[in-house]
Amino acid sequence: GAVVSQHPSRVICKSGTSVKIECRSLDFQATTMFWYRQFPKQSLMLMATSNEGSKATYEQGVEKDKFLINHASLTLSTLTVTSAHPEDSSFYICSATGQGGRNEQFFGPGTRLTVL
Amino acid sequence: AQTVTQSQPEMSVQEAETVTLSCTYDTSESNYYLFWYKQPPSRQMILVIRQEAYKQQNATENRFSVNFQKAAKSFSLKISDSQLGDTAMYFCAFIFSTDKLIFGTGTRLQVFP
Numbered sequence A: 001g002a003v004v005s006q007h008p009s010r011v012i013c014k015s016g017t018s019v020k021i022e023c024r025s026l027d028f029q030a031t032t033m034f035w036y037r038q039f040p041k042q043s044l045m046l047m048a049t050s051n052e053g054s055k056a057t058y059e060q061g062v063e064k065d066k067f068l069i070n071h072a073s074l075t076l077s078t079l080t081v082t083s084a085h086p087e088d089s090s091f092y093i094c095s096a097t098g099q100g101g102r103n104e105q106f107f108g109p110g111t112r113l114t115v116l
Numbered sequence B: 001a002q003t004v005t006q007s008q009p010e011m012s013v014q015e016a017e018t019v020t021l022s023c024t025y026d027t028s029e030s031n032y033y034l035f036w037y038k039q040p041p042s043r044q045m046i047l048v049i050r051q052e053a054y055k056q057q058n059a060t061e062n063r064f065s066v067n068f069q070k071a072a073k074s075f076s077l078k079i080s081d082s083q084l085g086d087t088a089m090y091f092c093a094f095i096f097s098t099d100k101l102i103f104g105t106g107t108r109l110q111v112f113p
Helices: none
Strands: A003-009 A010-013 A019-025 A032-038 A043-051 A067-073 A074-083 A090-097 A113-114 B003-005 B010-014 B020-021 B025-026 B033-039 B046-050 B066-069 B074-078 B089-093 B101-103 B107-110
Touching: A010 A019, A010 B033, A019 A090, A019 A113, A032 A067, A032 A074, A032 B025, A067 B033, A074 A090, B003 B089, B003 B101, B010 B020, B025 B074, B033 B066, B033 B074, B046 B066, B046 B074, B066 B107, B074 B089, B074 B107
Parallel strands: A010 A113, B010 B107
Antiparallel strands: A003 A019, A019 A074, A032 A043, A032 A090, A067 A074, A090 A113, B003 B025, B020 B074, B033 B046, B033 B089, B066 B074, B089 B101, B089 B107
């Protein structure tokens, strides 16, 4: 149980285009989803927190207009990187919590974004 | 501010031996949750073990155990009988009142045959 999927696992795009990454909770309802960014050999950096049906809360320094987050249902959240540039290239990871709340986050397998 | 420190960027251990990874933190809160996550080369984050701060008993999961010293704000992970599959990045992490996971900088563990 408690499986989180991400799609796509890898994406390569041209500079200036937009890319959408999906995060799905497969066997539970995710009240809260989180989006992280991880640079090579570094830790996970929280980008934003999203609750179903409400606007995402972004961490300081994260551009809201660059990284659009939608949490339209209890099983799906999407991260759209708009007008992507090479500096947006990174590993993006989502996680989700169920109704148990703060005890554990379940992580997706991550998406590697490369912007040419 | 809440901070998490992992002072060992890299560690190595021989197969079947025991290794301890260190983690210290700073918080003024009294109730929180502590975790150790493993990130193998696949980069999938895997929960290794969790501890509730209000519990005095140290958590144990098979070959993995923690030494939680609340007063010292220390939360170390001991891996016994190390296996090649334990090779990974290990992150300690905490959930405080904000419900956000705060990660340490990670320790890269290499298990040698």
